[in-house]
Amino acid sequence: MRTLTATTGRILRQLRHDKRTVGLLVVVPSLLLTLLFYMFKDSGPLFDRLALTMLGIFPFLVMFLITSIAMLRERTTGTLERLLTTPLRKTDLLFGYGIAFGLAATVQASVVSAVAYLFLDLDTKGSPGFVILIAAANAVLGVALGLLASAFAKTEFQAVQFMPVVVLPQILLCGLFVARESMAGWLQAISDVLPLTYSVEALSEVGKFADPTSTMWRDLAIVGGAVIVALIAAASTLRRRTP
Amino acid sequence: MENTAIEVKDLVVKRGKRTVLDRFNCSVPAGTVTGLLGPSGSGKTTLMRAIVGVQIVASGTVTVLGKAAGDAALRRELGYLTQAPSVYADLTVRENARYFASLYGLDSSTADSAVSDVGLADAATQLVGDLSGGQRARASLACAIVSQPKILILDEPTVGQDPVLRDELWARFRKFAEDGATLLVSSHVMDEANRCDRLLLIREGKLIADDTPAAVKAAAGTEDLDQAFLNLIRAGEKK
Structure with a gap:
């Protein structure tokens, strides 16, 4: 527990020293959402649906990228090898990243949601609190997949290429561009096994219903399960002994 | 024989197709500063990584404080300085x-x-x-x-340091050993070797000397360690 807290604190301290990253994290999603608002200003409820989905996609996308680079840096600078010679457990490191970046993403989601609800007339039947909760879960999903993906990258160039491999298909098939019901059967089958599909569905439930639905809770549980699976897989890629 | 802190037996390490360490044997007595000297690429870092327990080894054993290298209990007892910060x-x-x-x-x-x-x-x-x-x-x-830590594995700790600081760091290492720690310090600067209790000279994955600095110099018939290293290599090649 102590080493987990120390690791989470260390990652947050690294983030704090990088003021430009913090600035980008907080400001960029709000700017993009504002852009979306003006694009779909006259299209009625379409903006609500798009904005809600984007609130889920931003933290997922950004945290995936940040985490895979951060973890790659741990590997290339030798800090990972050093950490593995100390009493730190592998799960402390992975959960440390999950918690630290999850917290950062919650701040990000809160700011974007505040902008969306207060200035961009975003309207959902359900509570903004659930939107932030699902966005945070998405961020942790991005962290978990980023930790896993970084094991397969040797350089930063490779690490960023995993974004289109891991993240883009999930965005394309989550129901944002084409409703899932109208997809070909095999596309739907792929969509069914991608975790982002469920968080986007959970967000649309918040948009449609005043109270949290059982579908929303089930979707959140699926995202949580995907996080656990990805973290366990990532832990198995952390080898104490290397060639 | 005095207490042995680190014991390496018949260690074989391969990296890719290259055999970096080939049936390597050495031991490091507890409470001493042991210098690990040899040219770049001789296998110093690989040996250190094997002792720390982060190197995949092909065969052989490495024992640290009576436990197999890499044992979870050793993680509290060991400090490792990698060559790159x-x-x-x-x-x-x-x-x-x-x-x-x-x-x-x-x-x-x-x-x-x-x-x-x-x-x-x-x-x-x-x-x-x-x-x-x-x-x-x-x-x-x-x-x-x-x-x-009780065991300190330091891979080139004084490279690029100002001479005054280097002197201070070596005094610090000496103090650790006096307090009971065992230090294995790699270097390719021969004048630092004189500050060690024992020397391990290594070249192309083979141990060519394991003795006190004075004995190494005596065996090579010279007071200059650089020259001693050279003499020992040449003597080894003639055999």
Whole structure:
């Protein structure tokens, strides 16, 4: 527990020293959402649906990228090898990243949601609190997949290429561009096994219903399960002994 | 025979197709400063990594304090300084030391004294990324010694350091050994070898000498360690 807290604190301290990253994290999603608002200003409820989905996609996308680079840096600078010679457990490191970046993403989601609800007339039947909760879960999903993906990258160039491999298909098939019901059967089958599909569905439930639905809770549980699976897989890629 | 802290038996390490260490044997007595000397590419770092327990070995055994290298219980007893500084560039010196201290359950005052021990007290609040190469190496050293380990494996700890600092660091290493720690220090600077209790000379993955500096010089028939190294290699090639 102590080493987990120390690791989470260390990652947050690294983030704090990088003021430009913090600035980008907080400001960029709000700017993009504002852009979306003006694009779909006259299209009625379409903006609500798009904005809600984007609130889920931003933290997922950004945290995936940040985490895979951060973890790659741990590997290339030798800090990972050093950490593995100390009493730190592998799960402390992975959960440390999950918690630290999850917290950062919650701040990000809160700011974007505040902008969306207060200035961009975003309207959902359900509570903004659930939107932030699902966005945070998405961020942790991005962290978990980023930790896993970084094991397969040797350089930063490779690490960023995993974004289109891991993240883009999930965005394309989550129901944002084409409703899932109208997809070909095999596309739907792929969509069914991608975790982002469920968080986007959970967000649309918040948009449609005043109270949290059982579908929303089930979707959140699926995202949580995907996080656990990805973290366990990532832990198995952390080898104490290397060639 | 005195207490042995590190025992390496018939160690074989392959990296890719190359055999880096081929049936390598050596032992390091407890409470001493042992110098590991040899040219770049001779297998020094690989040997150190095997002792720390992060190197995949093909065969042979490495025993540290009576346990197999890499044993979980050894993680509290061992400090490892990698050749390239492995500290977080986006944290200050103090934050780095305090983080590594916290992994051993040690408080921030212990971390701060490790920072002073390596002569970085004045730079404690600077980001590691803003430091000079030598300072960065010392920040990394502070994180290796912070837990006051029984075994210290230091891969080229004095490279690029100012002569005065180098002298201070060696005095510090000596002090650790007097307090009961066992140090294995690699270097390719021969004049540092005179400060060690014992020397391991290694070349192309083979041990060519394992003795006190005085005995190595006597065996090679010269007072100059550089020349001694050369003589021993040539003597070995004639056999």
